[in-house]
Amino acid sequence: MRLIIDTDTAGDDTYSLLLAMRTPGSTLEAVTICVGNVPFDQQVENALATIEVAGFSGKVPVYLGARRPMVKPWEASTMHGNDGMSGANLPIARQRPETMHAVDAIIERVMAEPGEIDILAQAPLTNIALAVMKEPRIAKAVRHLWIMGGTDNAVGNITPCAEYNFFIDPEAARIVFEAGFDITLSTWTLTMRSGLLEGDQLDEIFAMQTPLSEFYRKVSAVPRETAEARYGRPVSTHPDSLTCACALDPDLIESSREAVVRIETSGEITRGFSAIHPPKLGTRWPEFKVNARVIEQASTDGFLQMMKQAFAEN
Numbered sequence: 001m002r003l004i005i006d007t008d009t010a011g012d013d014t015y016s017l018l019l020a021m022r023t024p025g026s027t028l029e030a031v032t033i034c035v036g037n038v039p040f041d042q043q044v045e046n047a048l049a050t051i052e053v054a055g056f057s058g059k060v061p062v063y064l065g066a067r068r069p070m071v072k073p074w075e076a077s078t079m080h081g082n083d084g085m086s087g088a089n090l091p092i093a094r095q096r097p098e099t100m101h102a103v104d105a106i107i108e109r110v111m112a113e114p115g116e117i118d119i120l121a122q123a124p125l126t127n128i129a130l131a132v133m134k135e136p137r138i139a140k141a142v143r144h145l146w147i148m149g150g151t152d153n154a155v156g157n158i159t160p161c162a163e164y165n166f167f168i169d170p171e172a173a174r175i176v177f178e179a180g181f182d183i184t185l186s187t188w189t190l191t192m193r194s195g196l197l198e199g200d201q202l203d204e205i206f207a208m209q210t211p212l213s214e215f216y217r218k219v220s221a222v223p224r225e226t227a228e229a230r231y232g233r234p235v236s237t238h239p240d241s242l243t244c245a246c247a248l249d250p251d252l253i254e255s256s257r258e259a260v261v262r263i264e265t266s267g268e269i270t271r272g273f274s275a276i277h278p279p280k281l282g283t284r285w286p287e288f289k290v291n292a293r294v295i296e297q298a299s300t301d302g303f304l305q306m307m308k309q310a311f312a313e314n
Contacts, residue, residue, distance in 0.1 A: 001025065001026050001027070001118055001247065001248060002027050002029050002116055002117045002118065003020050003026060003027065003028055003029060003117070003118050003119070003120055003247070003248075004028075004029050004030045004031075004032060004106060004109065004110075004117060004118070004119045004120070005017060005020060005028065005030075005031050005032070005119075005120045005122065005244070006031075006032045006033075006034055006065070006102070006106075006119060006120065006121045006122065006123055006127050006128060007031060007032070007033065007034065007036075007043070007047065007122050007123050007240075008033070008034050008035065008036020008037055008038060008043055008122075008123035008124065009031075009033065009036075009038060009043040009044075009046035009047040009050070009084065010036070010037055010038045010043075010046070010084035010085070011084065011085060011086060011219045011220055011222075011223055012220075012223070012237070012238050012239060012240045012241055013046075013047075013122055013123075013240050014046060014047075014050040014085070014215075014219060015216065015238065015240070015241035015244075015307065015310075016120065016122055016240045016241045016243070016244035017031065017047065017050045017051065017054070018050065018054055018212060018310045018311070019241060019244045019245060019248060019306060019307070019310050020120075020244060020248070021051070021054045021056050021060065021310075022054060022212075022309075022310040023248050023249075023306065023309070023310060025248075026248050028056075028060050029060075029109060029117060030060065030061050030062070030063060030105060030106075030109060031047050031051070031060060031061070031062045031063070032062075032063045032064075032065050032102035032105060032106060032127055033047060033062065033063065033064050033065050033097075033102060034065045034066055034102070034123035034124060034126050034127045035065075035066050035067055035068050035069055035074060035123070035124055035126055035168065035169070036076075036123040036124055036165070036168065037076055037084070037164060037168075038076055038083070038084030039076045040064075040067045042083055042084055043084065044062065044064060044097055045092065045093070046083070046084050046085055046090075047062050048062055048092075048093035048095050048096070048097070049085075049090040049091070049092070049093045051093065051095060052093040052094065052095060053090065053211070053212070053215055054212070055314070057093065057094055057095050058094075058095055061097075061098045061105075062095070062097045062098065063097065063098050063100055063101065063102035063105040063106075064097055064098075064101065064102055065101065065102030065103055065126070065127040065130075066102075066103070066126040066127050066130060068126075069124060069126055069168055069169035069171070069172065070126060070129065070130075070169055070171045070172050071169075071171050072169075074168050074169075085218075085219045086218060086219050086220065086221040086222040086223070087221075087222070088215075088218040088219050102127050103127055103130045103131045103134060106119070106127065106128075106131045106138070107131050107134060107135045107138055110138050110141045110142055111135065111137065111138060111141055114140075114141035115141065115143050116143060117142065117143055118142070118143050118144045118145070118146065118247060119142055119144075119145050119146070120146045120148075120243065120244055120247055121145065121146065121147045121148070121149070121176075122148040122165075122239075122240040122243060122244070123165060124149075124165045124166075124168040124169035124172060124173075125147070125149065125165070125166075125169060125172040125173045125175075125176045126169045126172045128145070128172070128176050129169075129171070129172035129173075129175040129176050129179075130172075132175065132176065132179045132181075133175065136179070139179040139180040139181045140180060142181060142182070143182075144182050144183075144184065144247075145176075145181040145182065145183045145184075146183075146184050146186065146243055146244075146246070146247040147176070147183060147184070147185050147186065147243075147292075148165065148186045148187075148239050148240050148243040149163055149165035149166045149173065149185070149186075149187070149188075149274070150162075150163050150165070150166045150173070150185065150187050150188070150261070150263075150272075150273075150274030150276075151163050151187050151188045151189045151273075151274055152187045152189035152190070152274075152276055152294060152296070153189075153274075153275070153276050154187075154188075154189040156188060156272070156273075157188050158272075159269075159271075159272070160269075161264075161267075161269060161270045161271075161272065161273040162270070162271060162272030162273055162274075163187065163188040163272070163274070166263060166272040166273075166274055167271065167272030168272075170263050170264065170265045170271055170272045171265050173263040173272075173274075174262075174263040174265055177261050177262070177263060177291050177292065178291070180291075183261075183291060183292040183293065184246070184247075184256075184292065184293045184294075184295065185259075185261060185274075185292045185293065185294045185295065186239070186242065186243035186246060186295050187274070187294065187295075188239060190239075190242070190295050190296070190297070190298065191237055191238065191239040191242060192237075193296075193297060193298075194242060194254075194297055194298040194299070194300050194303070195237060195238040195239055195241075195242035195298075195300070195303070196235050196236070196237055196238075196300070197235065197236045197238060197300075197304060198233070198234065198235055199233065199234030199235065201300075201304050202224070202234060202236055204304070204308065205217070205304075205307065205308060205311060208308065208311055208312065210311055210312060210313050211313075212310065212311040212312075213311040215311075216307075216311060220236055223236065223237065224236045238303070241303075241307065242298060242303055245298075245302075245303045245306045245307075246295060246298055248306070249302070249306065251302070252298050252299045252302045252303060252306075253295055253297075253298055254296075254297040254298055254299055255295075255296040255297040256293050256294060256295045256296055257278075257293070257294055257296060258279055258290045258292075258293055258294075259276045259277060259278065259279065259290065259291075259292055259293070259294045260276070260277040260278075260279065260288045260289065260290055260291060260292075261274055261275070261276050261277075261291055261292045261294070262274070262275045262277070262288070263275075276294055
């Protein structure tokens with residue numbers, strides 16, 4: 001697989017980058033940075049530091065994209081620590097970002113080789129929406145678009161109705177889901193079913209005592225503390241890296257369904273809600289067509305093994 005990862009690089013995003021760089025048969029073509037849950041310039045440094053710690057310095061270009069959502073203001077959160085990396089204090093990477101804008105880089109790379117490159121969107125969908133607005137043909141030129149975002153008609157992680165990525169820029173999400181991409185959607189609901197690593201599974205990673213397992217231990221510290229306080233047990237959530245794992249190895253997907261995904265953009269309470277309908281809506285709404293495959297269940301053990309493989313010594 002040839003993959004572009006569009007990211008707002010906090011802790012779990014970095015494990016996606018590691019999976020994409022260190023899974024056999026996968027090539028991480030580029031990283032594009034998007035507005036999200038870490039201050040923008042810090043996201044850039046986090047991505048560059050992750051590339052360097054993985055041993056890929058200078059091999060994976062990093063492009064700077066949208067610094068704000070399309071419509072409403074936004075402020076970064078601190079759920080991953082002020083630096084998005086649990087205060088890991090990683091050294092500044094030698095590699096520096098590219099000068100081309102991320103949206104132009106996505107368009108240029110995809111349109112140069114239509115049908116060859118997948119995109120993993122694990123941030124708000126601002127960059128992807130801007131790319132399809134500038135070059136509508138990109139929707140059919142991307143081989144597959146893997147999206148981490150939304151919920152499967154369930155409780156969100158930032159409001160009762162919304163998951164963070166879709167809440168920050170629902171206008172962008174709506175544009176993307178209506179553009180004609182071949183989409184697989186990995187939701188926060190899936191994370192709660194299949195993307196939780198429990199205490200004994202975390203201990204397996206920590207016991208590896210490799211440079212990358214130690215990187216994981218440090219970078220995951222704050223969100224692990226947050227999750228343990230919320231759920232009352234040692235646990236870590238992995239929405240982005242689980243999505244990446246499913247993209248790299250679709251055999252991890254245990255169940256999924258074709259669906260119509262619509263994004264609420266104007267509701268005072270429901271802004272960012274992802275309404276997921278069955279394909280047959282009857283004659284009442286004939287204009288709504290299937291626009292995504294929604295993952296319902298994935299192999300947690302298979303995901304853990306992929307993570308361990310990525311964190312192993314060379």
